[in-house]
Amino acid sequence: xxxxxxKDDIEAMSGLAKTHFLxxxxxxxxxxxxxxxxxxxxxxxxxxxEPGHESTEYxxxxxxxxxxxxxxxxATVIIDEQDYEVSAGDFIGYPAxxxxxxxxxxxxxxxxxxxxxxxxxxxxxxxxxxxxxxxxYDGNADVAEHQHLSHPTQGSK
Amino acid sequence: xxxxxxKDDIEAMSGLAKTHFLxxxxxxxxxxxxxxxxxxxxxxxxxxxEPGHESTEYxxxxxxxxxxxxxxxxATVIIDEQDYEVSAGDFIGYPAxxxxxxxxxxxxxxxxxxxxxxxxxxxxxxxxxxxxxxxxYDGNADVAEHQHLSHPTQGSK
Amino acid sequence: xxxxxxKDDIEAMSGLAKTHFLxxxxxxxxxxxxxxxxxxxxxxxxxxxEPGHESTEYxxxxxxxxxxxxxxxxATVIIDEQDYEVSAGDFIGYPAxxxxxxxxxxxxxxxxxxxxxxxxxxxxxxxxxxxxxxxxYDGNADVAEHQHLSHPTQGSK
Amino acid sequence: xxxxxxKDDIEAMSGLAKTHFLxxxxxxxxxxxxxxxxxxxxxxxxxxxEPGHESTEYxxxxxxxxxxxxxxxxATVIIDEQDYEVSAGDFIGYPAxxxxxxxxxxxxxxxxxxxxxxxxxxxxxxxxxxxxxxxxYDGNADVAEHQHLSHPTQGSK
Numbered sequence: 259x260x261x262x263x264x265k266d267d268i269e270a271m272s273g274l275a276k277t278h279f280l281x282x283x284x285x286x287x288x289x290x291x292x293x294x295x296x297x298x299x300x301x302x303x304x305x306x307x308e309p310g311h312e313s314t315e316y317x318x319x320x321x322x323x324x325x326x327x328x329x330x331x332x333a334t335v336i337i338d339e340q341d342y343e344v345s346a347g348d349f350i351g352y353p354a355x356x357x358x359x360x361x362x363x364x365x366x367x368x369x370x371x372x373x374x375x376x377x378x379x380x381x382x383x384x385x386x387x388x389x390x391x392x393x394x395y396d397g398n399a400d401v402a403e404h405q406h407l408s409h410p411t412q413g414s415k
Numbered sequence: 416x417x418x419x420x421x422k423d424d425i426e427a428m429s430g431l432a433k434t435h436f437l438x439x440x441x442x443x444x445x446x447x448x449x450x451x452x453x454x455x456x457x458x459x460x461x462x463x464x465e466p467g468h469e470s471t472e473y474x475x476x477x478x479x480x481x482x483x484x485x486x487x488x489x490a491t492v493i494i495d496e497q498d499y500e501v502s503a504g505d506f507i508g509y510p511a512x513x514x515x516x517x518x519x520x521x522x523x524x525x526x527x528x529x530x531x532x533x534x535x536x537x538x539x540x541x542x543x544x545x546x547x548x549x550x551x552y553d554g555n556a557d558v559a560e561h562q563h564l565s566h567p568t569q570g571s572k
Numbered sequence: 573x574x575x576x577x578x579k580d581d582i583e584a585m586s587g588l589a590k591t592h593f594l595x596x597x598x599x600x601x602x603x604x605x606x607x608x609x610x611x612x613x614x615x616x617x618x619x620x621x622e623p624g625h626e627s628t629e630y631x632x633x634x635x636x637x638x639x640x641x642x643x644x645x646x647a648t649v650i651i652d653e654q655d656y657e658v659s660a661g662d663f664i665g666y667p668a669x670x671x672x673x674x675x676x677x678x679x680x681x682x683x684x685x686x687x688x689x690x691x692x693x694x695x696x697x698x699x700x701x702x703x704x705x706x707x708x709y710d711g712n713a714d715v716a717e718h719q720h721l722s723h724p725t726q727g728s729k
Numbered sequence: 730x731x732x733x734x735x736k737d738d739i740e741a742m743s744g745l746a747k748t749h750f751l752x753x754x755x756x757x758x759x760x761x762x763x764x765x766x767x768x769x770x771x772x773x774x775x776x777x778x779e780p781g782h783e784s785t786e787y788x789x790x791x792x793x794x795x796x797x798x799x800x801x802x803x804a805t806v807i808i809d810e811q812d813y814e815v816s817a818g819d820f821i822g823y824p825a826x827x828x829x830x831x832x833x834x835x836x837x838x839x840x841x842x843x844x845x846x847x848x849x850x851x852x853x854x855x856x857x858x859x860x861x862x863x864x865x866y867d868g869n870a871d872v873a874e875h876q877h878l879s880h881p882t883q884g885s886k
Contacts, residue, residue, distance in 0.1 A: 261494050261514070265504030279881040295508025297480040299533050300457060302508070320866070323454045327529060337418050347422030351452025351459070357418070372484060374531045376456050380851045382866060391871070392881075393864055395791070395853060399881055400862070406877040410750040410863075410870055436724040477709070537694045539709060548714070549724075550707055552634070552696060556724055557705070563720040567593040567706075567713055575808050575828070579818030609822025611794045613847050614771060616822070637768040641843060651732050661736030665766025665773070671732070686798060688845045690770050 261295055268304060280388055281315035301377050307333070307361075307369040316360040318352070320382040324375030325351045332365035358386045418452055425461060437545055438472035458534050464490070464518075464526040473517040475509070477539040481532030482508045483518065488526035492518045515543045575609055582618060594702055595629035615691050621647070621675075621683040630674040632666070634696040638689030639665045640675065645683035649675045672700045732766055739775060751859055752786035772848050778804070778832075778840040787831040789823070791853040795846035796822045797832065802840035806832045829857045 271289045278284030285308070292302035307313050316336065332345040338357040343364075344350065352359055354376075363369040380395045384404075391407065393400045428446045435441030442465070449459035464470050473493065489502040495514040500521075501507065509516055511533075520526040537552045541561075548564065550557045585603045592598030599622070606616035621627050630650065646659040652671040657678075658664065666673055668690075677683040694709045705721065707714045742760045749755030756779070763773035778784050787807065803816040809828040814835075815821065823830055825847075834840040851866045855875075862878065864871045 261507055261509065261516070262492065262499055262501065263506040263508075265502075268504065268506060291484075291506045292480070292482060292508055295482070295506070296510040296513070297482060297508050299480045299511065300482070300531065302482050302484075302506075302531055323449070323456045325449060325452070325454060325457070325459050327448075327459075335419065342419055344419065345422075347425065349420040349425060349448045349452070349459075350418055351420075351449055351454050352418065353453040354456065356453070359418070372529065374457060374459055376533070380866075382864070393853070395851075400873075400878045401881060402871075402873045402878055407871045407873055410872060537709075539707070550696070552694075557716075557721045558724060559714075559716045559721055564714045564716055567715060575821055575823065575830070576806065576813055576815065577820040577822075579816075582818065582820060605798075605820045606794070606796060606822055609796070609820070610824040610827070611796060611822045613794045613825065614796070614845060616796050616798075616820075616845055637763070637770045639763060639766070639768060639771070639773050641762075641773075649733065656733055658733065659736075661739065663734040663739060663762045663766070663773075664732055665734075665763055665768045666732065667767040668770065670767070673732070686843065688771065688773055690847070 278315045284314050285311045286313050301375045303373045307363045309363050312362045316387050317383050317385050318358040321354050322376040322381045323354050327372040329370040331367050331369035333361050333369050334364040335361045435472045441471045442468045443470050458532045460530045462528050464520045466520050469519045473544050474540050474542050475515040478511050479533040479538045480511050484529040486527040488524050489522035490518050490526050491521040592629045598628045599625045600627050615689045617687045619685050621677045623677050626676045630701050631697050631699050632672040635668050636690040636695045637668050641686040643684040645681050646679035647675050647683050648678040749786045755785045756782045757784050772846045774844045778834045780834050783833045787858050788854050788856050789829040792825050793847040793852045794825050798843040800841040802838050803836035804832050804840050805835040
């Protein structure tokens with residue numbers, strides 16, 4: 259039955275080992291439960307992060323809402339350069355256009371989280387620690403440093 | 416910190432008692448973790464369903480992906496009139512435009528699930544057991560019986 | 573050259589004879605200049621309406637902007653049941669969600685207009701004189717009488 | 730009556746004098762008939778370009794369809810570096826993601842055209858002669874040179 263993934267099926271998934279393209283310490287195993295059941299417009303993933311690793315690079319999406327529900331382990335979440343401890347049963351919501359954030363496994367066991375988010379045809383995300391911006395559109399990605407972007411004033415179209 | 420809901424905070428939420436407008440037995444307590452943290456474009460809820468109750472009315476969304484991750488309890492999921500048992504750690508993905516489905520707490524303890532889904536400006540959903548269709552658009556809802564809908568052939572616009 | 577339609581090419585197009593599905597007197601020849609050049613997301617048409625005929629049925633779109641630029645002839649435009657005379661060089665803009673409207677060739681020569689509008693994946697339009705509503709979605713169309721629509725109050729999703 | 734602009738009203742509009750931010754010779758008077766009647770989701774403009782001037786900078790939109798209908802005058806349209814002559818009654822459709830293009834008044838009288846196009850929340854346009862790309866999103870604009878953009882390969886999200 260393609261719609262249902264049993265707990266054992268999920269544990270048996272090998273997942274995809276991902277290292278963030280801007281952060282060598284941003285390493286996770288990504289099991290996309292949504293992809294496995296045919297979801298296209300939202301991402302729903304079970305991620306596993308080992309102690310000492312981060313889930314991604316400190317970032318913020320301008321258009322896509324995302325959120326995290328912690329299943330196991332403990333982590334430090336950094337939001338707008340402030341630290342917060344989270345553990346099993348905690349939820350973090352990141353509204354589109356909000357504050358930059360990252361998450362690091364600061365415990366001694368594997369951090370397991372559910373991560374959900376929009377999958378828009380278009381999004382922009384900023385990486386404030388790197389002064390970089392990414393434009394994602396229909397499977398493509400353009401990355402620029404903020405210093406190389408200019409901002410002409412234009413009338414309405 | 417508005418971005419984070421601790422496990423205790425979530426347990427302390429009273430939630431919203433909802434009865435489905437087409438199913439008196441579709442009763443749940445809905446704690447919208449997404450709303451509480453400012454998410455606007457996806458819904459992310461912790462729902463609680465008591466033994467014998469259903470989470471909603473048997474339905475399918477034409478445009479919105481939705482999915483369920485079971486935290487506690489056991490349930491019978493009905494997909495396209497077939498029964499499937501699910502319990503803690505199982506995941507169910509319902510792609511937009513897929514098969515109709517419902518979920519009933521067939522166990523003896525409270526069923527607790529995470530439910531995530533798109534929040535589009537527009538969606539259509541069908542209730543096959545009632546021969547009804549709902550059009551939702553920007554906060555409005557129109558419900559019609561399929562027998563009252565006609566389908567003119569029109570050229571492109 | 574597919575991007576360009578010369579004046580002579582446009583005149584030579586036979587166009588599509590359309591009668592509105594709710595109005596036997598709503599008859600026009602529709603030359604879709606946009607379709608002929610590969611536009612997908614906006615409609616841009618040169619329409620021809622003979623004396624005594626209307627271009628469509630009195631209606632309003634809830635989501636799609638549309639507009640008309642008169643090239644030749646004279647017409648009576650009805651907006652919110654008020655009559656207005658228009659002729660060559662006049663423009664009428666119909667914002668989405670605005671007032672219902674129709675146009676009739678009340679002159680003695682062929683009325684020729686450019687008609688432009690959005691082509692959304694989804695739209696709703698009302699036909700106030702018929703108490704009907706049409707839902708258009710990805711090439712499908714559902715038509716209901718307003719008396720057959722109910723409006724349940726639902727919580728956020 | 731806000732929905733209707735009579736020919737005399739349009740002639741009396743002063744319009745907005747625009748010079749393209751990347752082309753000093755890209756000068757036009759822009760009378761936005763759509764804005765004047767409350768359209769928000771499509772642009773519909775009557776533009777006037779004097780002899781020797783271009784309407785804009787050679788460009789292509791990745792997401793927005795646009796098109797032009799010539800009312801008066803003669804122009805050379807350049808599409809993918811090929812020249813084409815156009816005059817009153819000709820139509821040019823530019824599908825999103827198609828070929829780059831520009832238009833120059835190569836006649837001796839004012840060029841008058843109707844220009845229609847989508848107004849998306851997000852678009853990308855390329856200026857091939859300048860090796861520049863513009864990202865427009867909700868009223869903002871970021872411009873980058875193609876040499877400053879990198880294209881990381883990323884997995885699905």
